[in-house]
Amino acid sequence: xxxLGLFIAFIMYFVIRISLEHESELVTENYxxxxxxxxxxxxxxxxxxxxxxELKGKRQEEGYELTFPENMExxxxxxTLTLYRPSNKxxxxxxxxxxxxxxxxxxxxxxxxxRWDIIVAWTxxxxxxxxxxxxxx
Numbered sequence: 001x002x003x004l005g006l007f008i009a010f011i012m013y014f015v016i017r018i019s020l021e022h023e024s025e026l027v028t029e030n031y032x033x034x035x036x037x038x039x040x041x042x043x044x045x046x047x048x049x050x051x052x053x054e055l056k057g058k059r060q061e062e063g064y065e066l067t068f069p070e071n072m073e074x075x076x077x078x079x080t081l082t083l084y085r086p087s088n089k090x091x092x093x094x095x096x097x098x099x100x101x102x103x104x105x106x107x108x109x110x111x112x113x114x115r116w117d118i119i120v121a122w123t124x125x126x127x128x129x130x131x132x133x134x135x136x137x
Contacts, residue, residue: 029089040128040130041121041130041132042130043128043130044121044128044129044130045130045131045132047127047128047129047130048129048130048131051069051127051129052069053068053069053071053072053124053129054069054131055067055068055069055120055131055133057118057133057135059135059137060105062105062107062108063105063106063107063108063109063110063111064105064106064108064111064118064135064137065103065104065105065106066103066104066105066106066118066120067102067103067104068099068102068103068104069102070102072102072124074099074100074101074102075099075100076124076125077097077099077122077123077124078096078097078122078123078124079096079097079120079121079122079123079129080094080095080096080097080120080121080122081094081095081096081097081104081106081118081119081120082094082117082118082119082120082121083106083110083111083116083117083118083119084116084117084118084119085112085114085115085116085117086115086117087114087115091112093110097120097122104120106118108137111137112137113137114136114137115134115135115136116134116135116136116137117132117133117134118131118132118133118134118135119131119132119133120132
């Protein structure tokens with residue numbers, strides 16, 4: 001019994017030690033509020049497919065480049081770009097879209113090596129569009 005108790009205490013020590021050292025943030029803050037806008041995201045993704053408005057992404061030396069569809073006037077696009085890092089919310093970044101051309105460059109300063117979710121939500125001519133892409137940078 002003493003041996004079993006010591007073994008359990010030994011295992012618990014390592015579980016607690018590892019959980020304190022490695023903070024893993026697998027969900028976003030305000031989860032339930034984000035769930036309420038989920039239908040809007042689904043509709044936006046459907047609009048992307050209907051309008052053939054898929055964004056194309058490509059790794060560049062300066063960062064990561066997203067290309068918007070040619071049939072959309074860049075100055076008429078309004079929306080947000082969100083960079084989400086699942087493993088560290090301190091690296092998350094969000095900014096408003098302000099396009100002068102059909103290309104949007106995400107500077108490599110924003111993208112630490114690892115997995116990222118790039119989320120672009122935009123409005124064009126009264127329709128909402130939504131693009132989510134997972135990359136390893």
